Amino acid sequence: GAGVSQSPSNKVTEKGKDVELRCDPISGHTALYWYRQSLGQGLEFLIYFQGNSAPDKSGLPSDRFSAERTGGSVSTLTIQRTQQEDSAVYLCASSLSGAHNEQFFGPGTRLTVL
Amino acid sequence: AQSVTQPDIHITVSEGASLELRCNYSYGATPYLFWYVQSPGQGLQLLLKYFSGDTLVQGIKGFEAEFKRSQSSFNLRKPSVHWSDAAEYFCAVGALQGAAGNKLTFGGGTRVLVKP
Numbered sequence: 001g002a003g004v005s006q007s008p009s010n011k012v013t014e015k016g017k018d019v020e021l022r023c024d025p026i027s028g029h030t031a032l033y034w035y036r037q038s039l040g041q042g043l044e045f046l047i048y049f050q051g052n053s054a055p056d057k058s059g060l061p062s063d064r065f066s067a068e069r070t071g072g073s074v075s076t077l078t079i080q081r082t083q084q085e086d087s088a089v090y091l092c093a094s095s096l097s098g099a100h101n102e103q104f105f106g107p108g109t110r111l112t113v114l
Numbered sequence: 115a116q117s118v119t120q121p122d123i124h125i126t127v128s129e130g131a132s133l134e135l136r137c138n139y140s141y142g143a144t145p146y147l148f149w150y151v152q153s154p155g156q157g158l159q160l161l162l163k164y165f166s167g168d169t170l171v172q173g174i175k176g177f178e179a180e181f182k183r184s185q186s187s188f189n190l191r192k193p194s195v196h197w198s199d200a201a202e203y204f205c206a207v208g209a210l211q212g213a214a215g216n217k218l219t220f221g222g223g224t225r226v227l228v229k230p
Binding site: 004035043044045056058059093099100104105106107 | 150158159160209217218
């Protein structure tokens with residue numbers, strides 16, 4: 001079966017513009033995570049969705065970042081008014097419910113803010 | 115708050131030699147521990163995980179890791195390295211046991227170079 005897919009694979013934008021990053025999780029996975037991988041900060045947790053529960057947004061770095069998950073499947077991470085420090089690879093992962101289940105990662109979206 | 119330290123940023127090892135990657139964690143309870151590998155241009159792939167039970171965990175690609183509670187460590191080992199093992203390796207600790215999900219805290223990663 002298909003793994004986690006993310007689009008676009010690369011995104012170049014100008015400072016101040018808004019961007020949307022998409023994640024398609026593995027079918028049947030109720031948990032979905034967004035992480036960010038950057039040179040300065042390493043791999044950081046951003047946000048977590050589990051079924052119909054309220055998302056855990058504790059890792060979002062600022063209110064310019066938001067995410068939604070429609071129909072319990074596809075998720076979109078939106079960054080408003082992008083800044084150069086937002087440049088990073090944004091990784092999405094999904095898993096079955098339960099903390100012991102493996103998170104399967106997508107290939108990531110490389111965001112470059114000029 | 116939980117944290118993970120990988121003391122070695124880079125390790126160079128000869129093909130066929132053994133490999134050990136260090137990982138130290140800080141967590142208030144019994145942790146969920148993971149090792150992931152990231153090859154160039156690839157996503158993260160799970161090598162192995164520890165939740166409870168036997169402290170020596172076997173994973174894919176011939177890797178194993180040992181959980182040592184007294185040392186707060188979860189070191190990754192491989193007896194004989196292959197050129198294809200050149201990659202970046204990340205240790206991670208999970209959040210709450212019994213929770214529906216498991217947001218991970220990652221170490222800074224160790225980049226492994228394999229000499230022929």
